[in-house]
Amino acid sequence: MTVPGGLDPLLFARARQLVSERTGFRDDAIAPESLERVVRAELARGRTLVDLLTDLQNPETPFAQTVVRASLVGETYFYRHPEHFRFVARDGVPGVLRRNPSRLRGWSAGCATGEEAYSLASCLMASAPPGMPVEVLGTDLNEASLAHARRATYGTWSRRDSGPHLFPLYRPTGEREVVILEGVRNVTSFAVTNLMGPLPDLFGHFEFILCRNVLTYFTPAAREVAIGHIVRALAPGGYLFLGTVEVDRVPEGLVRVGPPELQAFHRPETPLMPAKAPAPRPARSGPPRMTPPPVASPPPEPPRSPSQFHLEALERIEQGDVPRASLMLEALVRQFPDYLPGLLELALLRERNGARAAAYPLMRAVHARAAKLPPDQLVEGPECLPARFYKASADAYLNQGAAE
Template sequence: MSGAELDPRLLTRAREVVAAITGFRDDAISGEALERVVRAEFSRGRSAGDLLGELLHPSSTLAFTLVRAVLVGETYFFRQPEHFRFISQEGVPAALRRGSLSLRGWSAGCATGEEAYSLAACLQASLPHGFPVEVLGTDLHEASLEVARRATYGSWSRRESAPKLFPLYVENGERQVTILPVVRRVTTFAQGNLLAPLPERFGRFDFILCRNVLTYFTPAARDAAITLLSRTLNPGGLLFLGAVEVDRVPPGMVREGPPELQAFRLLGPGESAKPSPRPRVAVGARAPVAAPVARPAAPAPVRVVQAVPPAPSRVHLSALERIEEGDEVGATAVLEALVRQSPDYLPGLLELALLRERSGAREAAVPLMRALRSRAERLPPDQLVDGPEALPARFYQASADAYLNQGTLE
């Protein structure tokens, strides 16, 4: 079946299923993305009747595939405005103090370019007039880059939920806007794969935004991508990731700003993160039990001393060790036992949810994220939660909110 012969009933049903699952407005659902999925199914020999039958079940594999196809390209101007505010108020002044003579940014996985242009506008507005600025946007899909280069966008790219922080565009009719020429001049786009080194001709960067992209990667692919991203940073440069994409500080970097910001600075030559030592704990290790106190009288009766179970954070560390060793099955078993034993231990809920998400079991991750959000909401936002890294309760609430608001199957 060719693209021209696509059954309108099939595309209409696909759109209805996606809208029901995500709650998106109709104009937020990419018809092109839906058609790509349908054509791929046809290329595997399936018929329109087969697909319509499967779409009678909103929890079907096909429905999940359609939702993910729509979500991958989700972007708009000044999304996660806290990142742009941090760049303007903290990142740019720090770069100038380091003596930078120009500032360069990279929007990695830029989709249709809204993020790249937002970064360019942020840098220009935060610097003296005429200070050299360059921004690169890369994406795997050339069709998205073609949209970015046109620099004309509709109303969905400028959500009310994301304020217009810096001068970026001019109105171009009732529904469209066009990127300002001064912003467009410093922004370029190129095709790129996050799992391949960026060509050397693109140089290094002071700011990299790679947000809500790595959540779709396997753990190995995610770690490889972060390593490649960090190699393109100038010393002192900042990497911004999505709220639930990493739960630990990447190697060679330190956290900047509040934990929920997910901003990481590349250490300079000779600079040390000075991490606190992390004990290696064997699975099943038990805290030492004090010996019974001897009595001066005749033989004391035998006392049975109950072993104190290890603290949740120690069990969590043992799971992290298994993950580092590639034993995700064992880590999952440890974390499942931990969550059953300590259901209010927020780091364990988040770790297990992320592990399930990375293994493709998103339907199992959602209840954990809901539980995480519910429990985090009961705590004062700034209360530090014990774990491998002491983080405030608001970090866990923000992580759960970000995950559950990404159109996850709920």
Template sequence: MTPPAADPLAELRAVVARRLGLEVTEAQGDRLRLALAAAEAATGLPPGQVAAGLLHRHWGEPAWQAAISELTVQETCFMRHRPWLDRIAQVVRAQIAPRGERTLRVWSAACATGEEAWSLAMLGRQVVDDTGGGTVDVTATDLSTRALAAARKGCYGAWTMRDLLPVERARWFRPDGRRWQVGPDLRAMVRFAPFNLAQPEDPHAPFPRGPFDLIVCRNVLMYLTPAARTLAIRHLLAALAPGGILAVSPAEAVAAWYRPLTPLSFPEAILFQRDVAAPIPAAPPAAAVQPPVAPVAPGPVVSRPIAARPSASPPPDLQAIRALGDQGMLDAARLALAPLAAGDNLDANLLLAMICSEAGALDEGMAAARRAVYLAPGSAAAQFAQGLLQARRGATTRARRNLDGVLALLEGEADETMLCAVLDLDAGTIRQAARRLLNELAGDDRGAGMATDAA
């Protein structure tokens, strides 16, 4: 019997996870296909041999870099989320002032095309000036050598500089035609280097020399495999100076990930601080956490138990993502949820369905709601999410079917029974919302009928 042909995309996904630590989900299939095509063009290999070819190449070589350009998101701007950055500057200022430090050392651990690194240098200069003077030393690293080339060039258009204050632009940049060039004073504070968080012991791209007073690693860790994330975090923590601050995105602010650091919670940011005296556990060896590379072939469907309802206590990462949605950062919340919702995480799919409903991303929301119903067909929360999305899409018959099912599932259930903690949905809230939506759908049907009769 001839064995089934290997899937080039599955093989590439496995190699990407091993060498880059990136977890590429099924929902990101288009991005993976673009990466496969780019690597194929760079190597001259047929699709079925690309993964094996990459496995024996360093991630800094052109073939890998072509794939990395398709797999990573380089969208950024200067002073992105300024309240978040201002809070970081305030905390760092309070930490370094009593120490009388003369050099503020900062690491931008995923700097993309440089805007974050330059922004941190500007803020660092202000912090140092406010605390008696000194120097600012920013190390900026990224996986993409193409992005680093743009960062070193330091020439930017008006759109990426849209959040800069006029005084900041005048002080740190000089005009270059219709663009702006980083000035020498700002350039002197920043140096760029390639670095792979999933391979921190790579001799060809050495670990940045710390210790650092501030490490910013924003919107990176949530895209890593659990093993790669554990390795990256251990090394980030080890690079912090005593009293140093680690800043991550709200979606990554899971306190358990960064122990023994102390969480510092503010309305604008959740930061983590290394205690002056507390030791940091040694990072695990890189080889111990790299998942094996093996061709992935189609196999039999394995049945598994299906959860009856969402978890009563959502994991902290989902709470942080919900906080993004509550602050109106719906696109950021959707982006953070995508890798979590692609698997068997029922709470993540329910949260994604409701955020997409609010954002108007109805197709994406319906896909999440359907996954939730598949994972837990007996969940009133999942049935309600699907009914709500069906109603928003205009599929009233299907919406009523879901909502009638919700009421049937909740028959005899006490109102205070918590059904989905991440959404704060108890049985009474879902029951009331389902009845209200059914009444609205009935009113729409009557209105449509009267209009038809009048016509």
């Protein structure tokens, strides 16, 4: 990993180590630009290298906390992955009600600024029988995000066409702002917790847990740890929903429900029998197998179909190979400059990597191209979405930048 120009390599290494220990993030999921920004701001305030190195030894110091916070990615919006909320309303709640629960409880694990927690609360309230209490907990490592969640006021970037307004959730409160309905707000609470540790017992168990777009940044080992903690909090008969490419196997003790791409899992009411251990393989005879020498990764091939190539880039991100995914997306937009999902994906990847200046021209390209299409024309990609979704996403992004 290259050290941003002029930064002390030891300070940079310690900062990365702190972030990875606190969050479970893979090394390549920690954007060097974010660390650089924070360090430079402290140096500009007159703090010395020794001050900063000393602070990093204690995760509770304000500088250490700022370093961790700067690495977190809080991208979210209402009813993101609407198929999960539709499943909860149509299949999940009726399934859970067969156990005659006295209330319905949901947990949004890694809720960022709260859009997911409030969406889940409104979905459960709309789907529960009249009078049945609903409670939703949103947790995150980032206190600043939770402060935003508690304010319950949101701008256009939280409302996107790919997250349709499925259930009563908010009302307008200004020209561009909405506020969460009081009923939804009253049943939703927020707490700072780290998924690298168990959820404290006082929070109890949940019939519905969402943990989406969180584990994608974790090392495989950290992902296993976090999933263990999450599954422990799932009530018998309850449902867990993960992000599209976040796990490639069914978490222990759960069964998959719905199609694989739904990433929805259910805890049966009677525990599953442990899987039989596979019979030991007979010892291989002959010479030991040689590990093949490492092969330099060839440059990305020209895309065959843009969606297929796009999906392959998403898989690279899932495998933790973000640099390669970036290269693939760059190649994709070079060859298919009108492929809106690729332009948007690369813009968001650059934004996540802290390269906002490089994300802007792409967002402007998304806007210009989407504006030329009939708003309801479906655009082929990993998800089939109307042109107006791309225009609205770019609008919201570009306007947000203007407001800052």
